[in-house]
Amino acid sequence: MPISCHSALPQIRTDTALTLALAGNPNVGKSSIFNQLTGMGVITANYPGKTVEVNMSTATFDGLQIGIVDLPGTYALGAVSEDQWVARQAVLEGKPDAVVVILDATNLARNLYMLLQFLDLGFPIIAALNIVDQAKRQGIETDARKLAEALGVPVVQTVAINGKGLDELVRVAVGVARSPGCCEIRSPGYGQDIERAIELLSKEIESKITDRPYNLSARAIAILLLENDPDFVGLIESQPNGQDTLAAASKLAAEIERDHGEAAPMRIARERHGLAGTITAQAETIKRKPSSYLVDRLWQYTTAPWTGMPILLLALASIFGFLFFAGSYLSTVFGDLWAALLSPIIDGAIYFVFGQSVISKILIWGPDAGIQASLSVGIPYVLTFYFILALLEDTGYLNSVAFLTDRIMHNLGLHGRAAIPLVAGAGCNVPAIIGTRVLTTMRERVIASFLIVLVPCSARTAVILGAVYLYAGWQPAMAIYLIVFALIFAVGIGLNKLMPGQPTGLVMEMFPFRTPNLATIIKKTWYRFKDFVFVATPIVLGGSLVLGALYETGYIWYLTGPLSPVVEGWLGLPAVAGLTLIFAVLRKELALQLLVALALVRYGHDAQNLLLFMDARQLFVYALVNTIYIPCVATIAVLGKELGWKRAALIVAATVTLAGVIGGVANWVMGSL
Amino acid sequence: MTSAKVEEYLEAIHKLEQIDRPVRAHRLAECLKVSPPSVAEMLKKLCREGFVERTADMGILLTEKGEKAAIGLVRQHRLWERFLTDVLGISWDKVHDDACRLEHVASPEVQEGLEKLLANPDTCPHGHPIPSKDGVYAQQNTVPLTNLGAGQRALIVRISEEEPEMLHYLATLGLIPKIRIKIEEVAPFRGPLLVKVGKAKYALGREVASKIQVSEIVN
Known part of the structure; x- marks a missing residue:
């Protein structure tokens, strides 16, 4: 289970002398700063039911243990989107000693919006003015002193990518955090009438609300209520006198609306933007017109x-190619290393303890075959995919992909951000499903994950090639892909119609190209990868042991009977082929390997040529069913972890049903030709 | 020439017109904190001078001449606000009243100098757009953002409020009425739009963009 923010945030506070939170817009170099400040020991936590995560780690400065909480990159704090909610909740509950707000010097005005919100909330702030090098190249000079004066908070200039200014940043942040109350937290001043409304409401809150949520100041709560923040409206509503306060708030909000012709939340947002713009104008000098590089x-x-579409196709082809080749290379290397070095030791140990018994044979399925399975299937592809994903994120190309594919994805109830995980599914479903974290709603994640499960991964491709292409030619092999793609579209359109809710619209910032930082990419890859290994490996081990026990004890053969009506009658396959499909749950390509092995046992050496044992039609149906039905155990594990076990079970059941229906129809159609 | 008092009335009517048209006399009285009889008297004068017309049910509307004058004043007011904050460094929440006085007394030469000095800024310190000299901002013809193509510029007029969450999210990004945007790119096959706001670029899906009503800015 993922670690909950509710337990991880207090933990890091008690474990360290002081805690700092890192906040900032997406793509301002926040993760670079986090990675450079902290070591490898990162805890990832989330709120139940939320997909956006909070990273935590520790750093040492002057012999002081500092906890660092990396908030999700957002444009604002609020309750309107999951990332904004998580960012705000983590500071409200985590109560960091100071918040470091990282600002992009090339787009200061927009970046200041969130800093102003932090000031409204009353947190001690340190501003890190980052990417100053790029801003200078664009002709933008920012006067850190003037900015600090206008904001009333310390400002440190940094170039996170090469670590410039980070020591100074931590020194200043520690200074602010260690001396609470040293610097008066000055909230930005809004227009006079807004300030008046805030003041009136603050007085109301001070006199009527005894237990202010999260110990925030009356002013902070007044602003949140005028902004009609659903969370805080709810929190105040549940308090004694809360109704009166809310009534006062809506009366004042109505006055603002009357005077300005726009709703109070809008007006406050506008003034905050205006304030951000004014402060920027005071601190910034444009030396020359920004010329485009x-x-x-x-x-x-x-x-x-x-040009975008051809580039996209080229990029997807290279991603797929890289995933396929780098993944299968790693797969062979890991598999061979395991077989050569560790496998004999483990087997030897098992035989030494249990002798030549059934127990030994069952145990070998687990620690030996099971781990080898995850080494040669999951891990190489997962590792490679995470590397590509981190690279694409770091350059900003992921957003270009989302922009171009949004239209197509919309038909499937998704938006452009789902494109990369879907393509990645062709390498391995496991990282692709974790990759759907880029999607914001559970509805989108369920649709995307379901579709990914249907995308033939490299192991299924191996079966299609090994069983169909080899014995029946490329046309039937191609036909399987076409059927599966048609199925993916049909399922996507169907889910979009059936599932409650609406597809969310795409609203996404497009970044200029940023030079990727290898250290950041490697660390990101590692954090995600580690998460996967710890979740999937135990399940693969357990699953392997169960199947091993069924096989080695011979109980598996009892399943031939109940399976035969479906396998023989409906799908037209030999019953023994049905058994191998069960093993495919462990590893998809295992189905084919076992098919060959079992055929040898049952029908003698002649069966090595599969055509003596199954005809072309049967091989086609077999590969088709294997491709569509039940994802492998590692995929099921990840589905369960990411979407919850109920949704995972539904998806698994649906794929089995689909495979049965489509396999049977294929058998029937080909039989009647 | 118009007196400061006339100008105040024109500005107030203009502001109220943004909320509801036609404007009612009692709202005008509330807004300016004057008595209804003095409003009635002033309205007669404004009608005579062709700044204002009355509807059949005694509603108040600015004529074209009146609107142009009002927009000119709004522009002056906001330019002064920017001058006070950007050049004199006065806190932005304190500039409104001074700007109110300055806008009425400056000679055309001073106004021109002010414009040159500030290099035609887009918004006042409070985030309001500053109408351009020819008074572009009061356009009535609005179209959904999706009707525009790459390279066109537009002013956000309103965002439909069917989804308050989306509205609020867009507001945090600075996509609010009266803000200028530029359409940089439109994805093929009726895909999303790439929109530039300030220094940031956002991709907006069709379904989002269709809810944003804009008026095109023709240069």
């Missing part, structure tokens, strides 16, 4: 209609 112009080709 060659790399920026080239980057624009990734979204232009006539």
